[in-house]
Amino acid sequence: MFILLTPIVVLIVLPWLFWQTVKAVNRYIFNRLEYSCRFVVNKAHEGDVIYLIEEIHNNCFLPAKRLMTSIHASRWLEFATTQSTLVGLTRVVTSEFSLKAYERIRRTWYLRCAKRGVYEIKNNTLTLASIFGLSVQSAAIPVNTKLIVYPEIVDLRYLILSGNDFFGDTVVRRWILDDPFITAGAREYLPGDPMNRIHWAATARQNTVMVRKNDYTAKLDILVLLNIQSRDNEYEDVIDKDLIEYGIKVAATVFDLALKNGARIQFGCNAGTEEDRTKTVLTESDASSNHIQHLLTILSGLVLKNVRYFEEFLKNATENKRDAEILILTSYMNLEMTDIVRDLIRARNRVKILMLDPYARAFAMPVGADLYYV
Amino acid sequence: MFREHFKDYRFAFLRGLLTIYPFILLIDARIAKRNTWYPEFLMFLFCSLFAFVAGIAYEGYYYNRQKQKEYPTLRKFRPTAALGAVIFAVLLYGILLKIEELPRVTYALSRGMVAYLFMGIAFFARDAKKEKKTDFLLAVPSLIITILLYFIFPGTRRIYGNLAMLTLVFHGILYTVCHTRVPDRIRESYKRFQSKHRIGALLKKWSAFFNKAWQYAVELFKSIGKALKSITVNFTLFKGMKRLIVGIYRFFRKDKGTKISKHSDYIDEIDTLFGEDRMNNEIRYTVRGLMKIKDPVKKVRYAFGLVMWNLKEKKVGIKYYDTVPVIEEKSKVIENLDPYMKPLCELYQDVRYGDRKVNALSSEQAADLAISADETIKASYYQPKTYANSDFDFRRE
Numbered sequence: 056m057f058i059l060l061t062p063i064v065v066l067i068v069l070p071w072l073f074w075q076t077v078k079a080v081n082r083y084i085f086n087r088l089e090y091s092c093r094f095v096v097n098k099a100h101e102g103d104v105i106y107l108i109e110e111i112h113n114n115c116f117l118p119a120k121r122l123m124t125s126i127h128a129s130r131w132l133e134f135a136t137t138q139s140t141l142v143g144l145t146r147v148v149t150s151e152f153s154l155k156a157y158e159r160i161r162r163t164w165y166l167r168c169a170k171r172g173v174y175e176i177k178n179n180t181l182t183l184a185s186i187f188g189l190s191v192q193s194a195a196i197p198v199n200t201k202l203i204v205y206p207e208i209v210d211l212r213y214l215i216l217s218g219n220d221f222f223g224d225t226v227v228r229r230w231i232l233d234d235p236f237i238t239a240g241a242r243e244y245l246p247g248d249p250m251n252r253i254h255w256a257a258t259a260r261q262n263t264v265m266v267r268k269n270d271y272t273a274k275l276d277i278l279v280l281l282n283i284q285s286r287d288n289e290y291e292d293v294i295d296k297d298l299i300e301y302g303i304k305v306a307a308t309v310f311d312l313a314l315k316n317g318a319r320i321q322f323g324c325n326a327g328t329e330e331d332r333t334k335t336v337l338t339e340s341d342a343s344s345n346h347i348q349h350l351l352t353i354l355s356g357l358v359l360k361n362v363r364y365f366e367e368f369l370k371n372a373t374e375n376k377r378d379a380e381i382l383i384l385t386s387y388m389n390l391e392m393t394d395i396v397r398d399l400i401r402a403r404n405r406v407k408i409l410m411l412d413p414y415a416r417a418f419a420m421p422v423g424a425d426l427y428y429v
Numbered sequence: 430m431f432r433e434h435f436k437d438y439r440f441a442f443l444r445g446l447l448t449i450y451p452f453i454l455l456i457d458a459r460i461a462k463r464n465t466w467y468p469e470f471l472m473f474l475f476c477s478l479f480a481f482v483a484g485i486a487y488e489g490y491y492y493n494r495q496k497q498k499e500y501p502t503l504r505k506f507r508p509t510a511a512l513g514a515v516i517f518a519v520l521l522y523g524i525l526l527k528i529e530e531l532p533r534v535t536y537a538l539s540r541g542m543v544a545y546l547f548m549g550i551a552f553f554a555r556d557a558k559k560e561k562k563t564d565f566l567l568a569v570p571s572l573i574i575t576i577l578l579y580f581i582f583p584g585t586r587r588i589y590g591n592l593a594m595l596t597l598v599f600h601g602i603l604y605t606v607c608h609t610r611v612p613d614r615i616r617e618s619y620k621r622f623q624s625k626h627r628i629g630a631l632l633k634k635w636s637a638f639f640n641k642a643w644q645y646a647v648e649l650f651k652s653i654g655k656a657l658k659s660i661t662v663n664f665t666l667f668k669g670m671k672r673l674i675v676g677i678y679r680f681f682r683k684d685k686g687t688k689i690s691k692h693s694d695y696i697d698e699i700d701t702l703f704g705e706d707r708m709n710n711e712i713r714y715t716v717r718g719l720m721k722i723k724d725p726v727k728k729v730r731y732a733f734g735l736v737m738w739n740l741k742e743k744k745v746g747i748k749y750y751d752t753v754p755v756i757e758e759k760s761k762v763i764e765n766l767d768p769y770m771k772p773l774c775e776l777y778q779d780v781r782y783g784d785r786k787v788n789a790l791s792s793e794q795a796a797d798l799a800i801s802a803d804e805t806i807k808a809s810y811y812q813p814k815t816y817a818n819s820d821f822d823f824r825r826e
Contacts, residue, residue: 112702114702116674116675116678134694135693135694150695155678155701156674156675156678157675157678157701157702157703158699158700158701158702159699159700159701159702160697160698160699161697161698161699162695162696162697162698163695163696163697163698164694164695165694165695197744
């Protein structure tokens with residue numbers, strides 16, 4: 056009997072036992088591995104180089120020699136010189152670790168943010184192979200790290216001709232107090248006028264005492280409206296994506312300028328965001344840096360699909376809007392939009408149209424609306 | 430082609446052989462006694478297998494694999510790993526032995542170990558980039574030791590003659606054919622083959638050996654079974670072995686700070702962090718620990734701590750500055766936990782902030798709630814909404 060069993064034991068049972076032992080040991084090591092992965096920063100701008108930290112600790116007295124991790128990141132996060140695999144919009148970066156007993160490795164990756172967006176790394180894959188590849192343990196480890204990449208800031212200085220453009224004060228008809236920095240002209244001296252207000256040149260000219268007459272000004276709220284449609288007859292998806300991406304960059308630049316000038320700003324767009332793709336965007340008006348960050352975050356997560364036609368959106372967003380500065384970022388201008396703009400000007404709004412497409416024609420531009428080709 | 434290959438891989442090959450060397454010496458020591466021949470053969474099989482795995486795998490496979498990638502940090506690990514493997518095997522061997530044989534075995538082991546260490550020093554001190562002359566000089570001590578051992582202990586020679594025993598496997602297959610229900614024609618021809626030819630006679634002789642080997646194997650398995658039954662002994666042995674390995678490892682890793690290795694696309698910071706060091710600073714909350722506590726106030730606080738520990742393990746995102754109502758609110762992300770958390774939080778608040786006394790019944794109630802909550806949390810599936818790098822780590826939908 057034992058003679059019958061001997062070859063079975065030697066050829067089958069012993070290798071099987073060895074295999075099972077290797078598997079058990081591999082599982083034991085794998086269960087004692089600790090893994091984490093995170094971006095060093097929460098927010099970055101397009102084109103920035105940031106770091107991603109992978110940390111792995113072998114909390115076991117046996118070595119984990121053939122360990123492989125796969126980072127499932129967005130394809131728009133470019134890892135420096137690494138051979139990564141692109142699967143649709145996902146970039147899979149595979150790297151190997153060789154850990155001794157109780158060893159911890161902190162791997163710092165350089166990566167470049169190629170495009171604006173909200174990037175999340177939810178799960179990374181951890182694979183541990185045993186000797187001779189007899190056993191392979193693998194699991195998806197939740198890492199939950201998030202990065203918001205803001206759009207790039209472009210140079211718009213050539214558009215701003217005077218200090219009052221975009222973010223300056225505007226003259227209004229009636230107000231309580233006058234603006235000491237804005238001089239409208241000169242008037243005759245009245246009892247009670249201070250001496251330092253006397254306009255000596257005008258006094259000499261008129262042969263009577265004249266004082267400076269100041270104007271009444273107000274700082275206007277700015278409403279930035281971005282048209283996500285690149286063409287007039289666009290149904291849902293954006294056709295000319297580069298044009299709209301540039302529009303988003305221009306909007307980000309306007310927000311940045313608003314923050315520097317302390318202007319109150321409001322943003323609207325006829326597209327949805329990653330959080331809610333079915334609703335258009337129309338924010339509150341505010342001047343705080345938190346608000347600007349919020350606006351930039353919205354821009355980062357903007358989906359290139361129009362939820363409503365821009366004419367309809369423009370009409371609704373600017374309803375009852377008075378004494379405001381409205382910047383419309385659009386790739387085209389049709390007659391319906393022109394009519395709405397005319398109504399806005401009638402309601403004492405300052406309207407500026409920033410045309411994204413350099414070859415686009417604006418039909419029947421109303422008097423009072425400024426047109427810029429950015 | 431072969432020469433080039435050997436040139437690249439010769440160190441790995443030699444080191445692989447070196448790992449087997451102490452086991453050969455062990456068998457040598459036992460064979461010299463003659464009265465315990467079969468156990469050593471089984472030991473030889475086991476040790477060869479182990480040595481093959483430890484020696485060839487570590488020394489050959491990984492070394493060359495890493496060498497190709499120009500990853501030199503592994504080199505220092507090899508002597509330690511090889512030594513660790515030897516100690517591991519020796520300890521395993523020690524489990525199977527009776528205490529009366531200990532002095533004799535200790536002698537054999539020490540001889541093997543000393544020889545191994547000397548040879549190890551000779552080989553591991555080598556560097557592939559050094560001159561051939563230095564290589565030769567370093568190899569001389571190992572050569573002298575080998576020659577001395579070979580001549581002083583003639584039993585060593587015997588082992589080489591016994592390598593032929595590996596053919597027994599094939600003999601076993603033939604013998605099986607003979608003793609099972611096979612056509613008589615084949616059986617008869619095999620018996621004729623056994624009685625007439627010289628090889629046949631040899632096989633017959635080895636059959637007797639096989640009977641003895643099998644008997645011993647049965648005894649050995651029985652003794653292993655008995656040893657396994659004694660859980661306490663094995664547990665202590667395992668713990669002891671683990672501590673020994675960690676101790677040796679700590680000794681080698683002592684005073685070694687963080688190493689930084691720069692690559693084209695990433696930077697690695699490598700350091701050693703022992704689990705025990707980290708665990709000493711943390712308090713572990715367990716159900717067992719909860720049941721041990723007698724003081725009602727401490728019991729309620731421990732019960733709450735147990736739930737907090739589990740929520741932390743699930744990465745619910747509770748911060749040290751969160752108040753009890755906030756914790757209660759946050760814990761709602763785990764399904765079906767609210768019925769346990771609400772009364773437990775009330776009890777905890779009374780004890781922790783209300784400065785109220787609780788009776789034993791309330792504390793038992795808190796313990797029951799905590800145990801139920803513990804089971805619920807462990808059974809639940811929760812994908813954390815917290816982000817590893819976010820400032821605010823909790824976000825409600």
